[in-house]
Amino acid sequence: MLDSIQQIPLNYYILLSTVLFSIGVLGVLLRRNAIIIFMCIELMLNAVNLLLVAFSAYSQNSAGQTFVFFVMIIAAAEVAVGLAILVMVYRNVHSVDIEKLQNLKW
Amino acid sequence: MVQYTFYFLSLIAIISAFLVVFSKSPVHSVLYLVTCFFAIAGHFLLLNAQFLAVVHIIVYGGAIMVLFLFVVMMLNLNKESDNQKSSYIKLAAIVASGILLLTIVASIKSFEIGDQMVNPLKGQGSVQSIGKELFSTFLLPFEISSILLFAAIVGTVMLAKKELD
Numbered sequence: 198m199l200d201s202i203q204q205i206p207l208n209y210y211i212l213l214s215t216v217l218f219s220i221g222v223l224g225v226l227l228r229r230n231a232i233i234i235f236m237c238i239e240l241m242l243n244a245v246n247l248l249l250v251a252f253s254a255y256s257q258n259s260a261g262q263t264f265v266f267f268v269m270i271i272a273a274a275e276v277a278v279g280l281a282i283l284v285m286v287y288r289n290v291h292s293v294d295i296e297k298l299q300n301l302k303w
Numbered sequence: 304m305v306q307y308t309f310y311f312l313s314l315i316a317i318i319s320a321f322l323v324v325f326s327k328s329p330v331h332s333v334l335y336l337v338t339c340f341f342a343i344a345g346h347f348l349l350l351n352a353q354f355l356a357v358v359h360i361i362v363y364g365g366a367i368m369v370l371f372l373f374v375v376m377m378l379n380l381n382k383e384s385d386n387q388k389s390s391y392i393k394l395a396a397i398v399a400s401g402i403l404l405l406t407i408v409a410s411i412k413s414f415e416i417g418d419q420m421v422n423p424l425k426g427q428g429s430v431q432s433i434g435k436e437l438f439s440t441f442l443l444p445f446e447i448s449s450i451l452l453f454a455a456i457v458g459t460v461m462l463a464k465k466e467l468d
Contacts, residue, residue: 204306205349207421211411213313213346217320217339219404224324226396232329232375236336239367240320243343246359254350254423259436262352262428266437269362270448274455276367280374281462287378 210251217244231283231293235276242272309349316342329380333371337364350421352428 217240224237246265253261287293319338326332340363347356426432437445 205309205421206418208411208414208418209309209313210346210350210421211414212408213316215404215407215411216317219400219407220317220320220324222403223396223400226399227324227393230329230380232371232378232380233323233332236323236332236371239336239363240323240339243340243363247343247346250347250350250352250355251421254352254421254427255419257422257424257427259427259432260440262355262433263436263441265352265355266358266433267441267444267448269358270452273362273366274451276370277455277459278462280370281459284374284378285462293378293380 207251207255211248214244214248214251217241217247229294229296231286231295231298232280234295235279235283239272239276242268305349308345312342312345312349315339316346329375330372333368333375336371337368340364340368347428350428351423351425354428354430354433356428 221237221239221241221244224240225234228234228237246268249261249265249268253259253265283293286298290297292298316339319335319342322335323332323339326335340359344356344359344364347353347359
């Protein structure tokens with residue numbers, strides 16, 4: 198297996214994670230449901246994770262994979278707190294539509 | 304063989320990522336998101352990062368998926384979203400993300416080392432090497448991240464409590 202990994206150029210991984218990141222950006226800009234916006238943020242984090250692992254494999258350095266580990270920790274904490282905030286918002290506004298959350302709008 | 308696996312996993316990841324954005328019901332979005340995460344875990348395996356692949360499946364396929372599904376079902380959001388954004392905003396969103404994609408792809412073109420192959424070391428992504436890195440070079444961030452997780456737990460409990468007194 199190890200010999201055959203060399204068949205894939207680094208460019209392909211960069212391209213794949215760029216496409217995934219752009220789809221995440223598209224979702225954040227396009228959708229109004231706050232939960233789906235959260236999911237798209239997760240998608241972007243995962244695209245960056247994939248890129249970090251690809252560069253770590255390219256440069257033969259384990260530090261990149263450790264970074265991915267930390268990104269996963271941050272993502273888990275972010276999702277827990279964010280979803281708690283969403284539950285509280287839903288309790289007060291009875292909707293998670295971001296168009297209706299405009300109390301702070303000037 | 305590995306190349307075909309790469310193409311197959313990439314196809315699954317990109318299609319399910321699109322379906323996350325464009326599916327009507329949030330529950331379907333969560334399930335497509337998990338499909339995308341599994342494809343990315345397959346990519347990690349392909350890149351010889353076994354530890355990260357397993358952690359990825361446990362954290363994302365287990366914890367985060369359950370959290371999302373729990374919130375979606377608790378808030379009873381499994382109905383079609385009633386009114387969409389106006390078509391101008393939709394068009395602006397598609398154009399903006401397309402421009403982002405175009406910019407990054409164009410900058411990859413001038414990337415010199417991009418044509419070289421990824422070539423992970425043997426045993427690079429094993430628990431042993433990651434653990435060695437984590438408990439020597441990155442010991443302080445590792446400990447700080449435990450504090451971060453604790454703060455997240457406390458913050459979540461405080462937020463989700465009904466009355467603060």
